[in-house]
Amino acid sequence: MISETPLSTARPEPGSFRDPANQVFYVGDQVLRGMDPQAAEDWQTISGGAFLPPLIAAGKVIGTETADLTDLPEAAGRWTTVLRHERVPFVSYPYEWSFAMLRDAARLHLEILQAALADGVTMRDGSAYNLQWRGAEPVFIDVGSFQPGGDGEPWAGYRQFCQTMLYPLLLQAHLDLDFQPWLRARIDGIESGQMRRLFSGTRRLRAGVLKHVHLHDAMQARNASATTGAVRAEIRDAGFSRELVQATVRAVAKLVDRLDWAPARSHWVNYQQTCTYSPADRDAKTAFVDAELASSRPGLVFDLGANDGTYSRLAARHARYVVAVESDPAVVDTLYRDLRGARQNRILPILMDLADPSSGGGWAGTERAPFGTRARADTVLALAVIHHLAIGRNVPLPRILDWLLALLPTAPGPGAGQLIVEFVHPDDPMARQLLANKPAGLFADYHRPEFERLLTERCEITRREELPSGTRTLYVGTPRRA
Template sequence: MPDIAVAQTSFRDPDGEVLVLDDRVLRRVRRGEDLLAFLETPSCRRMMSEGWLTSCRKVGESAPGGELLFEHNRLFFPSYPQEWPPEMLHAAGRLTLEIAAEVAHDGFRLKDATPYNVLFDGTRPVFVDWLSFERRDARDPLWPCAAQFERTFLLPMMGARSGGLSPAEVFLARRDGLEPEDVLPRLGLLARWSPLALQLVTLPAMAKSRANESTYQPKRVEDAEQAAFVFRANLKRLSWALQKLEPGARASSWAGYMQGSHAVSYSGSQFDAKVQFVEEALFDVAPRRVLDVGCNTGHFSLLAARSGAKVVAIDYDAASVGETWRAAHQGNADVLPLVVNLARPTPALGWRYGENASFLDRARGRFDLVLMLAVIHHLLITERIPLEEVLGLLAEITTDAAIVEFVGAGDPMFQKLLRGRADLHRDLTVEAFEAACAKRFRIERKAAAPDADRTLYLLRK
């Protein structure tokens, strides 16, 4: 097979790697016997039809070296566990266990169980690592990556629930998740003895010092039915733990901000006027891909999705993003909610920073409309980012339009954020804002909120 000049994004599996050529996603496979056999199984066809798996088709014949080339459909916007709220980590874990149980019927198993095997198409998790499927020894009762599933799904979720750890804090620093001894100090004395904590944290941490090499050796039994029973029981144990860790609604000052802004920063009629402005702008622009910056609980993200756009919704508050995911998931809306702070966006990660692209590298030029509603004043005041820089980044991300809300110095939220530093932004007026916008955009439409120091703009390139 000839060499292909492409970006290599995955190479940790000795059986192959993922390559990206323009908008194509290719997988070069060195040992493809298991993959070819799995593609012929009923479980594979069923899961592909249900959307559990990304598509997979062979596009290259076997070369003298035995390599094969497959192509997968490219999802609109790849995301990573360090950008997910606990709700999305839970959904990815549930999909992983469902796939592990499904493929066992056809004599296969997953050889690894990490969140990095999953991407999201809107709110729907999709398994993308086709080289994870391998034949299962019918007399082997163990799932060798059960401990990895605990480290990368269950323990981070327990850390989020009991210790205040977010997936971002875990996966930005540790690709392979948490160990039981990482979570144990974060649990209260009583919490350590709950059935779930005993199974995942307390007893494993106590036994860690007594572990030996035999603990990790494959074990075979004489009876294949007995092995299958133990294998299924192990998956059920993990499913029980995952169910116990399903995230609920979480308290957050920002998760209730939409209701608060409706009651304080906007009257009912003012908020309705804002919705009308956004709806009319969406109709005029007819965007296909929208980025909602500072989405809060997703009101305007869902509005954009209902207009027919694919939406990526970002906010730095994980509780708000989790609520956005719930609302979009329940409404079957094409919204991908991510925990991203635009002032400190997700960096590139992995070997030589080449495995996980940074958020900005993924976002630049990928959207034809960006929403920045009640966001810019936070960037200016709290993050101290100059207006020219904010508008410059906005122009890099959108290929066409932006809906921006200008919040002036007379606004109560603006005053609250200033904390007595009014002199820092004394030159920030509507006229100054419009002059800065005019360097990169034309103002196609604007509307001032009645009796409020806020103005909405539709900007076009």
């Protein structure tokens, strides 16, 4: 049952405004979708068909049910139908996914589209933003994009699919260029004209490029002045059929399956073998973190600087969900593939530079939410990361601590969350290596007493432990809230 919270307390989803007939909003912890008469009629037809219930049952499409409007009296005058959706544990965006994650999201999108087409249904959208994750399992969330399809209708979402999924995959698979900065810079994805310039000469002969980049761009240029209706009519008159759309989608699915990326090996991929931890340090650190997580049993954990996911896996034994944040594309891709193989649905790996965290984007800078506002973590793990930010990226210690603590709940007292942080002393081999590349005296305040002073100002330190090497100290702090 939907709670009796008045709809006046409803919060619109900032990213759901482009389709006025079909909008997402929140009431408390509920995710709801309001539909106007036409969208409601389409939903009744589609939900009663054969293709959708098996996909929902398999977890490939987000869990969805029709809400009782008598429990939402204020919705009755605005929406014909309101749907209630399952809530994903944490919202992420395609520019935070690794290559294999984006490829698996594209595969799922195409699988769902093929099932829909076989049932006389199509999808008006083809955006990567229509997918989210339960750990290492993608899930399609935009049920409002389904609509009854007519014969002779083209693949309406083809351009969006290319710009937000296929082109990024081609970019990384064929040119070994990270696609994430491209998607972060432009919410609509990579334009065919940009791709065409990147894939000139013999590069145009690489798999998928000639047809889906060069030919697609030429077709767009030819029809630039034509209306959408005129283009659709031209396509129908040319004998375009549902079977041809299905064949096109199958061909794109085969292309996506063929695309792969083998990243160059990096220091961070083999970090557990190359890091400076002694076995005694590693054992003590693991025991410390495990004991704290077992005691607090957090709901959501952010593991910042997760590397190969060692501590994310440890956290998943005690937490409901873990977001593993790492900045190296190869490391995130390797971690994702490992988690996918283990069918791990409680750890979400995301690619993000902690010194440049995902900010707001899209319309008015709010259509895509900044990382730090999407959820509050019950526990923030910042293990072996402070020195990289402070020395490697020149971020002052106070600012680092303030940002970490801002990821925790804002209310004081029980439930305020905890920070588990590791301070690497300046005489540690890794810190010395970083300091060797900096001007002498630049980091005079980077030392343990100053770190403890800053942490104590902001937190009640409930536990601390120096690792056996004597060059690293672990702390647990609960924030002091003004």
